[in-house]
Amino acid sequence: MVNVTINGISIAVPEGFTVMQAAKAAGFEITSLCSHPDLKVRDNCKVCMVDINGELKTACAETVTSDMVVNTYSPEIITARQKNLKKILSVHPQDCLNCARNLNCELQNLANTLLIREFSNRPLQIPKDRSTPSLVRDMSKCTLCQRCVEVCNDIQTVGALEVANGIVQTVDGLLLAETNCVVCGQCALACPVGAIVENEEMDKFLAAVADPDKIVITQIAPAVRVAVAEAVGMPTGSLDMLKFVAGLKMLGFDYVFHTNFTADLTILEEGNELLKRLQTGGTLPMITSCSPGWINFIETFYPDKLDHLSTCKSPQQMFGALAKTYWAEKMGIDPAKIYSVSIMPCTAKKFEAARPEMNSSGYQDVDLVLTVRELGKLFRMEPIDFDKLAPANFDSLLGAYTGAAVIFGASGGVMEAALRTVYEVVTGETLEDVNFNVCRGFEGMKEAEVDLAGTKVKVAVANSLGNARKIMDDIKAGTSPYHFIEVMCCPGGCIGGGGQPIPSTIEKRKERIDAIYAEDAGEPLRKSHENPEVKFLYEDFLHEPLGHKSHELLHTHYHPQKQ
Ligand code: SF4
Ligand code: SF4
Ligand code: SF4
Ligand code: FES
Incomplete structure (x- = not known):
């Protein structure tokens, strides 16, 4: 000391x-x-x-x-x-009134704290970069702190940003979409000001709600549950989910569902895919595919290793495809009238929803992705006292979930959820203790060996793209000892996604992880295969995991990008 x-x-x-x-x-x-x-x-x-x-x-x-x-x-x-x-x-635009970081900006706070009232001002004139569907860069607001450069180069190892000639820029001054950027949004979380922000699309939601011909539905991602409280000024994890549903209905959503439903479904499809690969000598290690920033990364940097990815779509896209097919049919609704909005912790989800292959319903499966930050802004337009709201239930057919789906939001959660199900499927025995603590925690890499009725399965969990790169380099070198790997693009998993509330420091991410596991522990059902609505979906519509309908709606192919 x-x-x-x-x-x-x-x-x-x-x-x-x-x-x-x-x-x-x-x-x-x-x-x-x-x-x-x-x-x-x-x-x-x-x-x-x-x-x-x-x-x-x-x-x-x-x-x-x-x-x-x-x-x-x-x-x-x-x-x-x-x-x-x-x-x-002196060179900063005075744009606070129409800036995405208004009221959550470190520079604005600082100017107020230091009682800055007058200063000479000749703002930089730099056009905004709107080249990706996920992020908007306005370098006239850049304070040259270089936080984004460190995050992009050292933590994510993407290398889309650089310091050159005394300024912070994209590599070679290209548009962001022309670089190797995977639109993870970690730079936006780190930026103290509005120089890199999510592509705000709240106006599209408001227009859809105002359109009497549209039926506006939503899905909420697992990692949104705990962080949304922060976006409305409450402590992490403290917003009661059924009051949250009531709040979403007040905003104008006609039906409120849960991406947790398709997280459980993912486990059934992905778990069976893993078993099939183990039994038939398929490509191993198999790697999870629910994180779209990670998909962009492997498509960009390891295009010859795409066969290692599970063919499962992400839970967001599985939901989008089912909502405009199965659910629309069950409800007797014309899918053309459905406007499907997902509320996500992630900026890369905006990119994913816009991918041309994500239209297996015959329409764009997910019409609009709003980040948690955008949802927080919508809630603040008409401030709601959530304590006073009467709770409302998630809507049925695509709304039930288990604790296994809840933990998808934390690094290691998909792996743990898969192990809970795969263990029971393979051994035929009841898994008494569902807690695979070895998968949990904030560390960038975790590994374990699981005994499945005599077969030892080696698994690993990596979060952040820097750790994903290490995993991929081992696969490329032929030295990877694993059978199944979970990769999440963002440090800590989706609880640290690029669309989550700011600040998203490590301390804050750890709080969100704790809130997620507390929720899981309180769920009456904690294994994906016990989800009653998922069981019904198979009986009524899909018939079996990896079957014909699943392949049509729930699986996809990946394509090399850029480079
Ligand atoms: S970055 Fe901050 S200070 Fe600059 S315009 Fe936006 S809110 Fe105002
Ligand atoms: S979004 Fe991610 S990959 Fe793109 S510049 Fe920002 S940190 Fe780098
Ligand atoms: S984090 Fe934001 S303010 Fe800092 S260098 Fe990057 S763009 Fe500029
Ligand atoms: S906070 Fe110390 S130099 Fe910027």
């Missing part, structure tokens, strides 16, 4: 702490812009100036030493911070 004095308070902090961390431990939050709790120190905004032993220095970049004396507040310090912030603001 190291002893430092901060604003006259003596405190012992761990060695290696920055002055900013030590000040926080002593109760003083220092203003900052470029620093981020999960990323490297950049030391480029200079709005965290403090007095260290009589000299003005940046608190994020200085490491504590013993007997250091720090002051975080004086007229001289505030003036230095204001001066540095005004330099950033």
Whole structure:
């Protein structure tokens, strides 16, 4: 431990702490812009100036030493911070009123905190990049913090962004869609301002609700359940799901379903696909296919390894195909009138829904994808007191789910859900303890060996594309020891998806993971094959996993992209 004095308070902090961390431990939050709790120190905004032993220095970049004396507040310090912030603001557009980050922007907060009222302003004029269906880049708002570059290059290993000639840009200044970007949206989560944001499409939802000829239905992804509370200003995981359904109906949705339903269905299809590959010598390891950022990644960087992917569509797309076929038929509704909206933790889902092959119903299977952040904005248009709302049930036929589907939202959840079902199918025995703790947690890589009636099955779980790359390099080298691998594009899984509420720090992602497993533990049914509506779907319509109808509606093919 190291002893430092901060604003006259003596405190012992761990060695290696920055002055900013030590000040926080002593109760003083220092203003900052470029620093981020999960990323490297950049030391480029200079709005965290403090007095260290009589000299003005940046608190994020200085490491504590013993007997250091720090002051975080004086007229001289505030003036230095204001001066540095005004330099950033001098080229920043004053667009707060029509900015996607309005009221959730670190620069806006900082200007308010530091009492900036007047400054000279000649904003940069840079056209917006709207080349992908998922993200919008407005580099006139960039503060050059470089957080996005680190996330894209070091964590996701995609390399779509770079620092060149003193600015942050896409590689070679291309449009985002022309780079290898997989539209994961992790850069948007890291960005302190509105320079990279989700492609907002709330207006399309409002237009659909206003159209009397449209029947507007929705599906909510597993990872939305816990994070949506944050988007409406409540603690993580605290929004009662049945009140959430009531809120969605108030917004104008005619039917509210759950992607959890097709998450359970995915387990039946994917579990049987794995068994078939094990029994018939099919391509192994088989890798999960529900994360569209991951699909973009393997299609871009490992196009000759696509046969390792499960042919299952993602739960979002399975739902979209079933809603406009099976459900429409059951309800006697013309599928042309159905406007299918999914609420997702993910920006890559917007890209996935727009893929030309995702139309096995004869229509675009999912018409619109809204992120959790966009849904939060819709809810704030007509603020709802969820406590006072009468609960409403999910609609039937595509609305029932088990705890196995709930955990799809966390890294390792798909693997655990699959093991719960595959174990019972293979052994014919009841799995008494359904908790595969080895699959859980935030670590980037997890592995296990499961005994299935004498057959040892080696499984691995990877989250973030950097870890997916390691898995793929082993497969390419022929050294992968696994039979089944779960890959999720985003750190922590979908709870850390690019469309989730900001902040999405590691601490926040861990809270969401805890909330997910707490929900699973409280579910009366916790194995996908026990889902009563999934059982009925097979009896009534699909007949068997991997059967003809499943292949038509629930499975797909992958294609090499770019490069
Ligand atoms: S990025 Fe922040 S400061 Fe800039 S226009 Fe948007 S809300 Fe305002
Ligand atoms: S969306 Fe993902 S891949 Fe694309 S630039 Fe951002 S971090 Fe990189
Ligand atoms: S785009 Fe955002 S995250 Fe990237 S450097 Fe600019 S301000 Fe920072
Ligand atoms: S927060 Fe310290 S230099 Fe940016």
